[in-house]
Amino acid sequence: MTNASPPTITLSNLDHLWFQVAGTTCNLTCQHCFISCSPKNKSFGFLSLEEVERRLNESIKMGVKEYFFTGGEPFLNPQLTAILQLTLQYGPATVLTNGTVLKEEWLEVLRAAEDASLYTLEIRISIDGFSPETNDPIRGEGTFARAMKGVKTFVDFGFLPIITIARTWPDEEEQEIVNRFVEMLKETGYFRPRLKILPTLQIGAEEERTRGYFESERVTREMLNDFDQTQLICEHSRIVTDRGVHVCPILIELPQALLASSLADSNGGFALSEGACFTCYQYGAICSNPSSSSAIREAKPRA
Amino acid sequence: MTATSGKIRIACFGGIYNNYLALQAAIHDAQCRGVDALYCLGDMGAFGPHPNRVFPLLSEHAVQCVQGNYDDSIGNSLDDCQCGYTDPRDNHFAQISYDYTLANTSQVNREFLRSLPGSIRLEVAGKRVLLCHGSPRKTNEFLWESTTSTHFLERLADEYAADVIVVTHTGIKWRRKLSCGRHFVNVGCLGRPENDGQTNVWYAILEFDSSHGCQIEFVPVVYDYRRLAQEMRQQKLPLEFVAAVETGWWTTCLEVLPGKERRAGQY
Numbered sequence A: 001m002t003n004a005s006p007p008t009i010t011l012s013n014l015d016h017l018w019f020q021v022a023g024t025t026c027n028l029t030c031q032h033c034f035i036s037c038s039p040k041n042k043s044f045g046f047l048s049l050e051e052v053e054r055r056l057n058e059s060i061k062m063g064v065k066e067y068f069f070t071g072g073e074p075f076l077n078p079q080l081t082a083i084l085q086l087t088l089q090y091g092p093a094t095v096l097t098n099g100t101v102l103k104e105e106w107l108e109v110l111r112a113a114e115d116a117s118l119y120t121l122e123i124r125i126s127i128d129g130f131s132p133e134t135n136d137p138i139r140g141e142g143t144f145a146r147a148m149k150g151v152k153t154f155v156d157f158g159f160l161p162i163i164t165i166a167r168t169w170p171d172e173e174e175q176e177i178v179n180r181f182v183e184m185l186k187e188t189g190y191f192r193p194r195l196k197i198l199p200t201l202q203i204g205a206e207e208e209r210t211r212g213y214f215e216s217e218r219v220t221r222e223m224l225n226d227f228d229q230t231q232l233i234c235e236h237s238r239i240v241t242d243r244g245v246h247v248c249p250i251l252i253e254l255p256q257a258l259l260a261s262s263l264a265d266s267n268g269g270f271a272l273s274e275g276a277c278f279t280c281y282q283y284g285a286i287c288s289n290p291s292s293s294s295a296i297r298e299a300k301p302r303a
Numbered sequence B: 001m002t003a004t005s006g007k008i009r010i011a012c013f014g015g016i017y018n019n020y021l022a023l024q025a026a027i028h029d030a031q032c033r034g035v036d037a038l039y040c041l042g043d044m045g046a047f048g049p050h051p052n053r054v055f056p057l058l059s060e061h062a063v064q065c066v067q068g069n070y071d072d073s074i075g076n077s078l079d080d081c082q083c084g085y086t087d088p089r090d091n092h093f094a095q096i097s098y099d100y101t102l103a104n105t106s107q108v109n110r111e112f113l114r115s116l117p118g119s120i121r122l123e124v125a126g127k128r129v130l131l132c133h134g135s136p137r138k139t140n141e142f143l144w145e146s147t148t149s150t151h152f153l154e155r156l157a158d159e160y161a162a163d164v165i166v167v168t169h170t171g172i173k174w175r176r177k178l179s180c181g182r183h184f185v186n187v188g189c190l191g192r193p194e195n196d197g198q199t200n201v202w203y204a205i206l207e208f209d210s211s212h213g214c215q216i217e218f219v220p221v222v223y224d225y226r227r228l229a230q231e232m233r234q235q236k237l238p239l240e241f242v243a244a245v246e247t248g249w250w251t252t253c254l255e256v257l258p259g260k261e262r263r264a265g266q267y
């Protein structure tokens, strides 16, 4: 099956504004990272406080509902705490982090910033399993223990981090794996753990780990009949990088995904020609927080 | 509605969730305060006992109703409540009350639920009021205080040409002043307490007059929650739900709470 004319999605409302705040810089090099972030990947740069402020101001007239910060690892951006403090004056903020680069003084600032704000500051920490044996082969030696320490640090500062796990196990084992994981979290002192399970996207480093998409795994026009398009991130989100405004957090490396330099001009249509679009279509909502789950569901983050 | 004697006041009830005892108390309270009209923003069923007991109260007191996601589900005999929970435990309990409510809602009442409008527009003392369930754009959209920016609400008010937007669906009340004297208000719900350790529930009175615009007051409703809890036990509804009624702390469906709202609760 070929997909000569893939369906086009236009932005209905810019509900979610994402910031590629740490570019493609990350202290880790996870195997499934779909934009292959690493300490040396500088293809996208950090966003400065000034740049974020300019975008926040631009976002007001667009009526943005929530803000999301990703990378790379957001906490590698030295201005991140200042950026979040500022954002919380505009609206709710969610940070997608690997939880392994934290300083207590940052968390003190963030605690105070959230307390002073009407809005919630959501922390999403990514791990890949309930033990070093399952997590570390994917995310790197010692990362499980470090991420758990990060979870604990956030909990100590009064946050209820949402732990996101990319699904790397058979469906039938899911319930048991989740239960063990919850137990483990409670043992570390996180008594009301929040979990979110995500499908993996088969692009970037993930492509080498398993396989890429088959040609048949593309979204077709027929598939969008009777499909709730609000399930797709690109229907209600955009992401800002140091290059401009892109269609969604997943496809920033794709040349045609760079849509415009301003938010207002980025509402044009986008053809769902990529394999990753097929995963979005299948799984819907992998990026949003459960608090907006039924209205808007989204695709995979990469913290 | 036009003001004949200055002020116009309307009572807006959020989700009832089968809590006919709280509905009765709220109607009585609002009538004692001399409101001009009663509205309910939908979700008549869920959670509580004896679904059919809600409907006579609504009709007897001429409560005008919006259709919630639950009403759409029950009215059309769908498989679930469309709350969109993903946590298996939440789904388990939600399904028990959904199946119970569906099985115990009469055909006539299902027809009534099916017939309800998705929103109601009013013109009160020159203000355009939009009553809906979750948000003007989607019945089951959760609008929480901590996850909803002010400029997003401004956009809704512009797009839906409303001076006052009134919603429920989340179960926790809040309000926000918007530009040009406009307002957004989530009235909370009558069905269960709002996760604050208190057993009372809430509704809102909106007061309009041409000189002061719209004033919003949240009104606590004390009702016989012990009787509700007892009837829930008799009906073999989940004890987790009974606990929420008796303690004022939510024990289920916590996954959809934003961090800020979740922290305010016990679980």
Ligand code: SF4
Pocket: A232, A233, A234, A235, A247, A248, A249, A250, A251, A270, A272, A274, A276, A277, A278, A280, A281, A299
């Ligand atoms: S990857 Fe998903 S969000 Fe991005 S353009 Fe494709 S369908 Fe839209």
Ligand code: SF4
Pocket: A026, A027, A028, A029, A030, A032, A033, A034, A036, A037, A038, A071, A072, A073, A098, A126, A302, A303
């Ligand atoms: S998945 Fe996240 S933590 Fe891992 S390399 Fe990519 S950005 Fe870094």
Ligand SMILES: [Fe+2]
Pocket: B015, B042, B043, B068, B069, B070, B133, B140, B168, B169, B170
């Ligand atoms: Fe609802």
